[in-house]
Amino acid sequence: MSDAKTEPSGGHLTAVQGTAMYVGAVLGTGVIALPALAAEAAGPASLLAWLALVVLSAPLAATFAALGARYPDAGGVATYAMKAFGHRASAIVGWCFYLAVPPGAAAAALFGGAYVSAALGGGTTTTTVTATGLMIVVTAANALGLRVTGRLQFMLAGLLVTMLLVAVGLSLPKAESANLEPFAPHGWMAIAPAAALLVWSFAGWEAITHLAGEFRHPARDLPRAAAAAVVIVGGLYLLVAFAVITVLGDDASGSDAPLGDLMARGLGGDARYLAAGAALLLTMGAMNAYYAGAANLGAALGRDGALPVWFARGSVAGEVPRRSLALVSALSFLALFAVVLTGLGTKPLVLLTTGSFVAVYAIGVAAAVRLLPKGTKGRGSALCAIVAVVALLVMAGLYLLWPLAVAGAALLYLRLNRHRRPAEATAGDAPEPLLETTADGRESGS
Numbered sequence: 312m313s314d315a316k317t318e319p320s321g322g323h324l325t326a327v328q329g330t331a332m333y334v335g336a337v338l339g340t341g342v343i344a345l346p347a348l349a350a351e352a353a354g355p356a357s358l359l360a361w362l363a364l365v366v367l368s369a370p371l372a373a374t375f376a377a378l379g380a381r382y383p384d385a386g387g388v389a390t391y392a393m394k395a396f397g398h399r400a401s402a403i404v405g406w407c408f409y410l411a412v413p414p415g416a417a418a419a420a421l422f423g424g425a426y427v428s429a430a431l432g433g434g435t436t437t438t439t440v441t442a443t444g445l446m447i448v449v450t451a452a453n454a455l456g457l458r459v460t461g462r463l464q465f466m467l468a469g470l471l472v473t474m475l476l477v478a479v480g481l482s483l484p485k486a487e488s489a490n491l492e493p494f495a496p497h498g499w500m501a502i503a504p505a506a507a508l509l510v511w512s513f514a515g516w517e518a519i520t521h522l523a524g525e526f527r528h529p530a531r532d533l534p535r536a537a538a539a540a541v542v543i544v545g546g547l548y549l550l551v552a553f554a555v556i557t558v559l560g561d562d563a564s565g566s567d568a569p570l571g572d573l574m575a576r577g578l579g580g581d582a583r584y585l586a587a588g589a590a591l592l593l594t595m596g597a598m599n600a601y602y603a604g605a606a607n608l609g610a611a612l613g614r615d616g617a618l619p620v621w622f623a624r625g626s627v628a629g630e631v632p633r634r635s636l637a638l639v640s641a642l643s644f645l646a647l648f649a650v651v652l653t654g655l656g657t658k659p660l661v662l663l664t665t666g667s668f669v670a671v672y673a674i675g676v677a678a679a680v681r682l683l684p685k686g687t688k689g690r691g692s693a694l695c696a697i698v699a700v701v702a703l704l705v706m707a708g709l710y711l712l713w714p715l716a717v718a719g720a721a722l723l724y725l726r727l728n729r730h731r732r733p734a735e736a737t738a739g740d741a742p743e744p745l746l747e748t749t750a751d752g753r754e755s756g757s
Contacts, residue, residue, distance in 0.1 A: 330536040338471055340422050340593055341661075342547075343593065344425065346555040347564060347567070348657070349361070350564045353495065353501040354494070355490070356495040356505075357505045361509060364513050365544075368545065371516050377683055377690075379529060381683065382394065383526075394678070403674065405721075406617070407667045407671050407718070409639075410642070411663075412601050415660070416602065417646040418657045420446055421442045423442065423445055423590050423591050423594030424437065424439065424445070425438050427587050427591065429567055430568075430584045445595060448595065449599050453636050472547065477574065481578060486557035507708065508662065508665070534688075602636060605635070616725075617724070622634050646660060666710035669700070679696070
């Protein structure tokens, strides 16, 4: 039994283009810093954390691809939560996404700033000033209605892939197997906290579901694109992590700009300037996407009653959601200055963000188990993904308190503002009947 009908949807994206979009969504700014953070947490054993995340990604990617193919709606996980569990679950997903952006954007800005300070010097001051400048530029660009185009985002993703391959290719000849010993200097249990950090690098498998309706054959092309992307992204991450550990050795755990250090080993010190420029472009592109997506999401939440109606300004196509953007920007600056003033660094920001992603994945997979028909590959992937989600929940640990607090706040807001709840959301509380695809192509309720 197929997961969905295979007729053309009227879209234009092919499996190859979809693969490129998946790679661009998942292969983000985390890779420019997280190999070093993971090495600090678990040493060479962090390679097992990378491998575990690649393995866990496969059923998650397949599950969201099956959901996107069967329900090609721009709402993505929020839509699946609505169909499976109703308005409250959908609001929780929306809040978790919305409030994951500020700590995530602050961490990304600091990652980019670290590459500048590695090239120019100045330490924390240069890093903080650069991060602040990135936030100001991205906020201003979004307030003016400017957007990084999809074509430019593809170029930035291509730049990242090129940067990774160049850094690895130039540095691997200087790899030393002795740097793999001791393999687990902090004990085997340190692999779990390293993996919790790395969830950041693998977040994004749900992102392309928002574009499922743009594929020519969603039921056929989405699963193919997801499978290819898991292989490509996983391979690149493992290559970079291996190079960072075997080439940099003990220096890996203390590096703020591991790719720059790899390129410097291969090309010389001047390579850090090249790495800094590439890191700034990548960070700016990623942050622009974060801010634009979150600002639009906040406006939509305000329109639909999940946030105060004051934020709804800008929810109409063609308008700029400046009020929602202002909140995202303010919270991002707050997160940035909080970790800078306390000296905590980027690790708490990364873990707060990944905690939110794990919560969204948990709701999405639960929705898949309820929505996808029995006996289909998508349902099988969803059941396997339950194991992945449980593992991710364990890895996230105490940082799940953040999405739990966000969920509680969302439910409290809905309870206090029941009069603003849209009529269509009320009707959506009852899950829609599932649709099975029969042998002759017709759909029947199940």
